[in-house]
Amino acid sequence: MKSPFRRPWFSTGGRQAVPEIQGTDTRRAETKTASGFAIVSGEGAAQWSGRSYAALARAGFMKNPVAYRAVRMIAEAAAAVPWLAYDGATELAEHPALALLARPNGRQGGPDFFEALYGHLALSGNAYVEPLSIGGSLRELHLLRPDRVSVVEGRDGWVAAYDYRAGGTTRRLAAESGGIALLHLKLFHPLDDHCGFPPLGAAGAALDLHNAAASWNKALLDNSARPSGALVYQPKDGGNLSADQYERLKDELEAGYSGAVNAGRPLLLEGGLDWKAMGLSPKDMDFIEAKNGAARDIALAFGVPPMLIGIPGDNTYANYQEANRAFYRLTVLPLISRTAASFSAWLSEAYGDRLRLEPDLDRIAGLSAEREALWARVGAAAFLSDEEKREAVGY
Template identity: 30%
Template structure:
């Protein structure tokens, strides 16, 4: 990042003071206070397996799909623009230290945890974007310059240096928010639900790690002195405490009696609480439960439909958010309208092989796909020539604006 620091100084970026408010410092170093008593930060939230799974699934989906730059054609179609400098940044290498996959996965992870993703643009001598560098969302904030009314970004690095970046130097992808400029922090909104899930996990871990499974009260008919109590407690813990000693035979001496106390986890609906919190987090991130290994309500018949629902109702808004932000922030005024970015989502919408081949068969017979179109969707090389590029047309089809021929008299020509 030393190179970027030089760039900032060369561009004359002004420095500012980060607004270290009491609440901001508390959230950063201690975590949000929740009703469960567990301080919650973004890093702590990620230790809850349901949160990690949901954030990771969306991030990997964004990172896995090919992302291309396209050029509009005079005929109304589109063509890839691999010669554009931005194509390599988005499709292959985001910067000298990160692949496009890692870059997109990182930024989508920031969106899933902080609700905003920021990256600084690196330009070449022609003003073209040749690299994108992620910025920490917890150390970056947009603000409006009180003098010029322009939107700027202030970010602080790990060494404590704070810089102000102009609007044109930052790619900002905001999540769902209140003003269209800054996204809500998902962990703020779901703090109580996430902390309840963490509390259930901690309860289970402490129950099996510290508590004797046969926990209860030892009653002695006489009076034990301090050494006697220590010996009984030590020997009892050594024999019965911890998961490895669960259900061992208990031997009592000197007329002692054991009385079990406490509420078992089943009675306290411990397992049900954990299961509900996993479903609750899946609902929050709009992830089908089967994708985070909750198969209770899934069948072979509905999993495919749920997967398609994931693409259309979960990922499509994210794709659109990314594409429009990149078109607005990464293309200059002359390129906007002529160039655009787009994820290739066809692979996610494909069904099983039988359904795909049946759909291809219909498309080819109806004349709106040729053999090479189909082979491209199946990641196969084109055949070329008439066999690959020709479009079929059923002989009994005609144009809608043409009159339908009337049956001809016997032995005569068709009449119109």
């Protein structure tokens, strides 16, 4: 185990030795000397995790409970909404597109397929749907993992094709073909013409802060729930510890006083040794509030009310039901609507119909109170005929 202690009192050439500051991000170093010891303090730039799909998936969805729950809430809520098909203003009770969306391929049902699709959008900002046609008829839909797809630009700057890498091979999929081509869904990106920007990317700083707080808390518990410090040697008659004395002291500290097993054990110091705390306590750092603030920023980036995830200190909504309704209205439904518009135009080319797909709002449990209020208002409108009332509520 690497010891956290160093030998700041080791002298060379009559001057106090200063440990070398490693790393290119260190901006300032300051040395303070006194009789028998030296303190080196440095100010360095923060270290951030990557913003690629794989980095966000590992640091966010697979490691951070707030990001994991936010992605699952959006993906599951959006995937559970059923679809309706229209030809112009006429609702279609049956259509091959509805059957295909209910069972996109042999390994996934509709909810599983769309949950993965919305998850790709949340973590990558992009989702790729590859069609499988047999005999000129569209039979299956398959999702391509975003980090395996790269855009191939043409000479005019527009997308010419997509390269998909998997299993050591690369397939090139045309952006436009004689039949139905690859469907690319993306979120708005201000600096990229062809790819989208993920919500979790905007919360990258808060994500790193939340993960670092959890790691710091775990390390603090493993080290007897005490902040870091230094063992200072200040003999009255001067001099330094010998190499053997230093190694023995280091071994005794590691064996007898480090780790959660030795929590609360008193530290016995010999003559000339003194313990100096060098870290802030969790109370001084306002640890809980900082972690909750980072969690609120993550939820804000996804559009999930913090109240729904159980984050304290947020009273934006009067109650849980109001927060849930805002979640559907402001986050879930816009995501479903833009996805439905893309699939409508895409599948219309496959089936040759004026197909229009829309979510079935009557079957969304989170909006049941709004639907009841709408039905009550329309039902009480004596100046409307029954046909006009049906059209007003979406039938």
